[in-house]
Amino acid sequence: xxxxxxxxxxxxxxxxxxxxxxxxxxxxxxxxxxxxxxxxxxxxxxxxxxxxxxxxxxxxxxxxxxxxxxxxxxxxxxxxxxxxxxxxxxxxxxxxxxxxxxxxxxxxxxxxxxxxxxxxxxxxxxxxxxxxxxxxxxxxxxxxxxxxxxxxxxxxxxxxxxxxxxxxxxxxxxxxxxxxxxxxxxxxxxxxxxxxxxxxxxxxxxxxxxxxxxxxxxxxxxxxxxxxxxxxxxxxxxxxxxxxxxxxxxxxxxxxxxxxxxxxxxxxxxxxxxxxxxxxxxxxxxxxxxxxxxxxxxxxxxxxxxxxxxxxxxxxxxxxxxxxxxxxxxxxxxxxx
Amino acid sequence: xxxxxxxxxxxxxxxxxxxxxxxxxxxxxxxxxxxxxxxxxxxxxxxxxxxxxxxxxxxxxxxxxxxxxxxxxxxxxxxxxxxxxxxxxxxxxxxxxxxxxxxxxxxxxxxxxxxxxxxxxxxxxxxxxxxxxxxxxxxxxxxxxxxxxxxxxxxxxxxxxxxxxxxxxxxxxxxxxxxxxxxxxxxxxxxxxxxxxxxxxxxxxxxxxxxxxxxxxxxxxxxxxxxxxxxxxxxxxxxxxxxxxxxxxxxxxxxxxxxxxxxxxxxxxxxxxxxxxxxxxxxxxxxxxxxxxxxxxxxxxxxxxxxxxxxxxxxxxxxxxxxxxxxxxxxxxxxxx
Numbered sequence: 300x301x302x303x304x305x306x307x308x309x310x311x312x313x314x315x316x317x318x319x320x321x322x323x324x325x326x327x328x329x330x331x332x333x334x335x336x337x338x339x340x341x342x343x344x345x346x347x348x349x350x351x352x353x354x355x356x357x358x359x360x361x362x363x364x365x366x367x368x369x370x371x372x373x374x375x376x377x378x379x380x381x382x383x384x385x386x387x388x389x390x391x392x393x394x395x396x397x398x399x400x401x402x403x404x405x406x407x408x409x410x411x412x413x414x415x416x417x418x419x420x421x422x423x424x425x426x427x428x429x430x431x432x433x434x435x436x437x438x439x440x441x442x443x444x445x446x447x448x449x450x451x452x453x454x455x456x457x458x459x460x461x462x463x464x465x466x467x468x469x470x471x472x473x474x475x476x477x478x479x480x481x482x483x484x485x486x487x488x489x490x491x492x493x494x495x496x497x498x499x500x501x502x503x504x505x506x507x508x509x510x511x512x513x514x515x516x517x518x519x520x521x522x523x524x525x526x527x528x529x530x531x532x533x534x535x536x537x538x539x540x541x542x543x544x545x546x547x548x549x550x551x552x553x554x555x556x557x558x559x560x561x562x563x564x565x566x567x568x569x570x571x572x573x574x575x576x577x578x579x580x581x582x583x584x585x586x587x588x589x590x591x592x593x594x595x596x597x598x599x600x601x602x603x604x605x606x607x608x609x610x611x612x613x614x615x616x617x618x619x620x621x622x623x624x625x626x627x628x629x630x631x632x633x634x635x636x
Numbered sequence: 637x638x639x640x641x642x643x644x645x646x647x648x649x650x651x652x653x654x655x656x657x658x659x660x661x662x663x664x665x666x667x668x669x670x671x672x673x674x675x676x677x678x679x680x681x682x683x684x685x686x687x688x689x690x691x692x693x694x695x696x697x698x699x700x701x702x703x704x705x706x707x708x709x710x711x712x713x714x715x716x717x718x719x720x721x722x723x724x725x726x727x728x729x730x731x732x733x734x735x736x737x738x739x740x741x742x743x744x745x746x747x748x749x750x751x752x753x754x755x756x757x758x759x760x761x762x763x764x765x766x767x768x769x770x771x772x773x774x775x776x777x778x779x780x781x782x783x784x785x786x787x788x789x790x791x792x793x794x795x796x797x798x799x800x801x802x803x804x805x806x807x808x809x810x811x812x813x814x815x816x817x818x819x820x821x822x823x824x825x826x827x828x829x830x831x832x833x834x835x836x837x838x839x840x841x842x843x844x845x846x847x848x849x850x851x852x853x854x855x856x857x858x859x860x861x862x863x864x865x866x867x868x869x870x871x872x873x874x875x876x877x878x879x880x881x882x883x884x885x886x887x888x889x890x891x892x893x894x895x896x897x898x899x900x901x902x903x904x905x906x907x908x909x910x911x912x913x914x915x916x917x918x919x920x921x922x923x924x925x926x927x928x929x930x931x932x933x934x935x936x937x938x939x940x941x942x943x944x945x946x947x948x949x950x951x952x953x954x955x956x957x958x959x960x961x962x963x964x965x966x967x968x969x970x971x972x973x
Binding site for chain 1: 652727729821860949954958
């Protein structure tokens with residue numbers, strides 16, 4: 300059983316998931332489909348994953364068979380497991396609890412070589428729909444406090460499979476960085492009675508130095524104090540604290556906007572490894588005035604991350620004004636053009 | 637001029653150091669001495685670095701000439717610069733200040749292929765002496781609030797030169813992770829009236845599950861909630877908040893202890909890339925009852941760091957009890973044996 304452990308000094312929770320040690324990295328690296336190997340996420344290989352929890356677009360009734368447009372399956376090497384009680388307990392001065400949670404893989408497309416920046420808009424919209432559907436479903440489990448949705452693209456960003464996929468982890472705690480973000484937003488709101496993200500959007504649109512692109516509902520900026528070159532934040536322009544509150548109009552707008560954002564990144568840095576993560580309010584917080592959901596995109600453009608991630612202290616060689624200018628000026632071909 | 641920028645939400649400071657963009661990564665990678673290239677840190681090449689700020693063991697008077705046992709020089713591509721005023725200012729809702737600071741390179745040995753785990757004890761003691769001497773000297777500059785001493789070993793951990801070296805950054809602010817650590821320690825002290833690190837040492841010695849090694853003055857443990865396999869913390873057993881307070885006896889004890897710790901790591905994972913960082917009290921805090929200086933060692937054993945460093949949420953596949961057992965059981969040859 301994996302364990303959640305709390306650092307007694309700074310309160311960071313860490314998952315100790317020994318089972319993942321058995322993960323066949325070498326197998327995957329050597330035999331990935333790109334190199335002629337086997338891909339467990341491709342159509343036809345559905346039986347090699349755990350049974351699916353969601354599938355879109357399969358025209359006939361054959362769960363775990365081919366024909367789907369998008370598929371969600373439990374991670375075969377989960378960091379957390381779904382069965383059991385939380386069982387919080389101490390060990391002297393230390394705190395720990397059972398590693399209860401869910402760890403799922405969103406197979407974004409049946410096509411092995413399609414990526415977020417190349418897939419049709421219709422397909423990308425299914426990805427966002429799957430995020431929403433899975434969050435809503437998992438939120439029914441009262442043991443969970445937070446759901447992280449994230450994507451690792453490329454080996455340098457931690458992806459162990461090439462086939463385009465995102466991941467989702469449902470947690471019995473709110474992760475530290477999200478809690479700090481919530482606390483920071485609350486502090487700002489208490490002082491100004493305004494959402495800090497709404498203020499950021501207002502100032503960025505006025506200054507127009509760090510805006511990458513915007514449409515009627517969404518805006519992408521390079522943040523003022525970015526951790527890496529070409530870091531981007533995608534935010535709804537209207538205040539909204541929970542991702543799952545997006546309606547169909549917003550989902551369609553987000554799809555077009557996010558596709559353009561990722562096409563721009565790919566035009567500047569073709570196939571650059573990246574991580575993106577959805578920051579949304581905790582499951583039990585509805586309609587927070589001080590928090591604003593967004594997606595943070597972090598390209599991996601340098602290897603000098605070792606020191607930074609150990610210290611929380613970042614050195615960035617590219618000002619966000621320069622990153623934004625380069626991204627803004629790129630004009631990748633969009634669907635329908 | 638580099639800039640320090642503050643994230644308006646979580647308060648993280650980031651250095652925007654455009655000058656570093658000019659850093660000749662490719663040059664270094666292609667022409668490093670290991671591949672027959674030129675090493676700016678080797679004896680004979682002193683003129684290719686900025687003029688030294690400290691040297692030990694040079695028998696005759698020739699600053700910036702050969703014959704030294706250890707040398708400290710300003711970083712040729714500094715993240716921060718020493719001249720100028722802090723000049724804190726706002727930009728709408730954002731905060732920034734001039735990137736004033738010092739960025740130095742501690743050339744740990746004249747021998748290109750010597751490492752922390754292979755160098756003689758006498759040499760390693762010079763390294764710790766240099767850390768102390770440089771901190772004491774830079775602390776005289778009242779613009780500085782904190783000095784980070786750290787080492788990147790191996791390309792995967794961010795080292796751009798092979799020749800064994802550490803770095804030091806003097807900052808006009810306390811980095812976020814250190815501030816969180818200070819706050820966490822203070823909270824624990826306010827509640828228990830005991831130093832949390834002293835309590836950790838007490839419990840670890842009793843449990844003896846995560847102790848790697850100890851001598852009369854120092855102890856190395858794998859922390860209860862480690863971010864990575866084989867993460868280690870080296871701590872003085874007696875309470876001490878500032879690294880610069882170590883006396884000669886402690887320095888000699890630390891040298892023997894740290895050498896053994898690094899030899900153990902190297903015996904298990906030969907030449908594994910790693911980062912280590914000295915966590916000490918801010919320059920203006922003397923004799924803190926609640927803070928305890930220590931060195932955190934983070935080996936880079938997996939590439940799955942992309943997600944973790946973006947979210948502050950860590951998944952670790954090796955329990956610290958297992959890491960500690962493996963390290964404890966390794967018996968590398970020590971000097972004088």
